[in-house]
Amino acid sequence: MSVQRLLIDGDWRLPLQLIGAFRAEDPTTGEPIGPAFPLCGAADVEAALSAAAAVADELAATPPERIAAFLEAYAAGIEANADALADLAHAETALPKSPRLAAVELPRTTNQLRLAAQAVRDYAWTQPVIDTAAGLRAHRAPLSKPVLVFGPNNFPFAFNAIAGSDFASAIAARNPVIAKAHPSHPATSERLAQIAFAALQQAGLPLASVQLLYHFDYTVGARLAGDARLGAIGFTGSRAGGLALKAAADKAGIPAYVELSSVNPVFLLPGALAERGTALAQEFFASCTMGSGQFCTNPGVVIVPRSDAGDAFVAAATAHFAAAAPGVLFSRGVLEHLQQGVAALREAGAELLAGGTAGATGYRYAPTLLSVDADRFLQEPKALQTEAFGPVSLLVRVRDAQQMAQVAQAFEGNLTGTIYSTDDGSDDAAWATVASALRPRVGRLIGNRMPTGVAVSPAMNHGGPYPSTGHPGFTAVGMPAAITRFTALHCYDHAPEHLLPTELRDRNPGGLARLVDGAWRTDDLPHGTP
Template sequence: MSRTAPVLIAGGWRQACDAIGSFHAENPATGEAIDGDFPVSGPTDIEAALAAASVVAAELAATAPERIAAFLDAYADGIDAANAELAVLAHAETGLPRDTRLAKVELPRTSGQLRQAAVTVRNRSWTQPVVDTAAGLRTHLAPLHKPVLVFGPNNFPYAFNAIAGSDFASAIAARNPVIAKAHPAHPHTSRRLAEIAHAALLASGLPAAAVQMLYHFDSTLGLRLCGDSRLGAIGFTGSRAAGLAIKDAADRAGIPVYVELSSVNPVFLLPGALAERGAALAEEFFTSCTMGSGQFCTNPGVVIVPSGVDGEAFVEAARERFAAAPAGVLFSRGVLDHLVRSVDALRAAGAHCLAGGQRGDGPGHRYQPTLLSVDAAAFLANPIALQTEAFGPVSLLVRAEGVDSMAALAAAFEGNLTGTIYRAGDGRDDDAWQRVAAALRPRVGRLIGNRMPTGVAVSAAMNHGGPYPSTGHPGFTAVGMPAAIRRFAALHCYDHVPDPLLPPELRDRNPGGLPRLVDGRWSEADLGSA
């Protein structure tokens, strides 16, 4: 086998020891191979990475928060300095717009969330200290003392990259070593990010094996790794099938696993909203559904439209836009093949094609913007099949007869990351909004008013999670500090432990002014102070 790109293992870059194959990236817009071979790691590399991370886990857990924060800040600075280079790499590997999406949006988001993690590390807010002075108990969230394995998805080459994204930042912020499994769709981008991370790691004085990266391994070895009890937790974003296989392996070993799986993100258009601004909503919907060729986890995959004149006008306006739009470039041949199967499944379940529905002409991996339609009765008769996620520029319109029908449809949805309800500005839809929201609220992580779901703000108040099957746990988010950090933490309780032996967050003195729940009341004061 020809020489392949080095892997980052045990504190340094080296050739894979027992690669069982190699792969190369592909330009999805042209279908052409991108120069450079990357290894498919075998069991020796995987074991070496896990062993090295396990060795440094205790050291990293005992590291001062300021050094962790300094690494996160230095890494963010390095990413910003390499913005132009990284944008070129990811553009070639993903087909995403170089400037408007990659350089100006996703890269600043990535460095920004690293800096947000650094702020949270410094103020220790993720630790959530609780003190019961009468019982002599003190509790906080603390490092796992074990490595975290992170799987990166294909659709965000920076912001969810296994070596740079929110899962990575969260696990490191909680002082856990990270073993990053890059996505094979963008290995050049991942390698450059890993080089920047490694340099920042060494400069900050953290253990050199605290950050490691493998490009790829086969599913059998991957599932074996996910079931290794030396792991502390796993973060995964990707397909439902792969995520559930990982979850099954981890569950059998008692390893916490946080998986983001699939979501159709239902959008409800109430009658007053359509009457008020139907043409604008059609344009907004089309833009959201086709942005990034529809390859967002919050793409509006199902839109519920009331029947009647305004509803039909919306459907026709949307259909015209979808029919006139060029085919979108998808990330890979695998994504294209999966999308074809998903659209076929929706049609087999009773959906009718209004526009698109075919592979696109031209080089690379392309699919036509596609609009499907079904009535409410058919949807309610076969709700699971008609909620098949079509990862691409595809959406299903469901025509509803009145608010009762809309509420029934809302109650039929599986768990989703988001749910959206559009209402009129004059209040005429408010009663209907309440009825639909009552059914939809338990089924979504984020309930949105009058906005398409595509954007995900990096905010402490954000929930990028939701009930199963959108994720594996409804109580956690993959975006937003400090909540995202808490996935990779353990609850440590101290029972009558002397003050000098306690972690700083739990001692009587509170020089940082950290908010603590003391005897049922929030306080930033030292214990025993007036």
């Protein structure tokens, strides 16, 4: 059987243990496309893990300038191959080449890589702290172990295991990465890995710093996730898959940063509806169906008052959904899970307002809108929060702001929560009531915007309480905060000053902001400070 090669220990090699093979599929037709990629066995996983572990200390000691040079060379290489990459990703995902892939996601990916390089150069992610009286100095440092990264199906560039935020963050922290590509876009991942490997050689980093595996089965993945030689795991995908990996990692004490699921509730306050309800219906429909709804920040539940303005919003939104053509989904698996999710919502008491049917060819599903009364939602909150990953949303009809708050309190942890209000102050009391209940349940609280946009910013939190992620204190987007997931906190107690890491020494040549005796400073400390 002829299959593509794996990138292991600086070599593009055929699998040592070929378990099977798979091909990408054209989501518009369901037909296989492109070459066959290997489903590898335990021997290949072991080879990659051993190689990564062997270079972990060397990479941890690599000068930051070489790490930054790799990240920047990789970004430049992606840009030089932009057309070919966009063509590959379009064929494998059916996402529009323009503007989505070429003008939005690919620039976001190269921007992330360059922001990571900047964080490497200015040591921002190390967060140095100095206590001169106690003789203590601490900072964040490399794990000196490999990081295993699983990429999702919905972002072939920006969250790709070999190019996305988790990858950039782990490399910026000077950890080797074993990238597990998503089977929905293997050729895209292969091309990115080829560009990454060329940049790796150009920067002179250890050749096993970046490795690529396309796919392996559950038992092999669980064994790898629980191997004590790993330093951490970054995962974006299904709740079931992420929790299985996390369970294996937990047994071995390996941190697993998993992004699992989110319905991203949107609350429409009375004043906002009365002021611009028709426009909000269009905004909601556009957000829910963007990319066929295959975003982790898709507005999956919208809370709407029972009022004339609320009824008008529902009627307008229903008309938009009913008139829309079925959207193309990434794979048969996504379609099947979406159908199961809609069925679960209906079984829990949701009424179908529009859509609810699969397309005739390929992996398509009609934009779907459902509705349920708040009293019913509060009786079945878990079932009615079932994530339907696709162009699907549930309307929850409430009596007043107090019931809105009750609904907010019933939500599981989510990546985002949105509240729409007016500027004239008439919604302020309702905002305070709803926000008080919603704030502890979301990572990012949004005002007057749909949640689908995720800015790459140091202030961004793309994380949230469980089960949106496995830990509420970390973000998968935004440098330098995203880098800290893949670090260890190192403390030095009266260590010789001249033997300390650069950012903890008395001299501060880069003007790095350091917390010294409780105050932020950028200057040098007097030589010989305890």
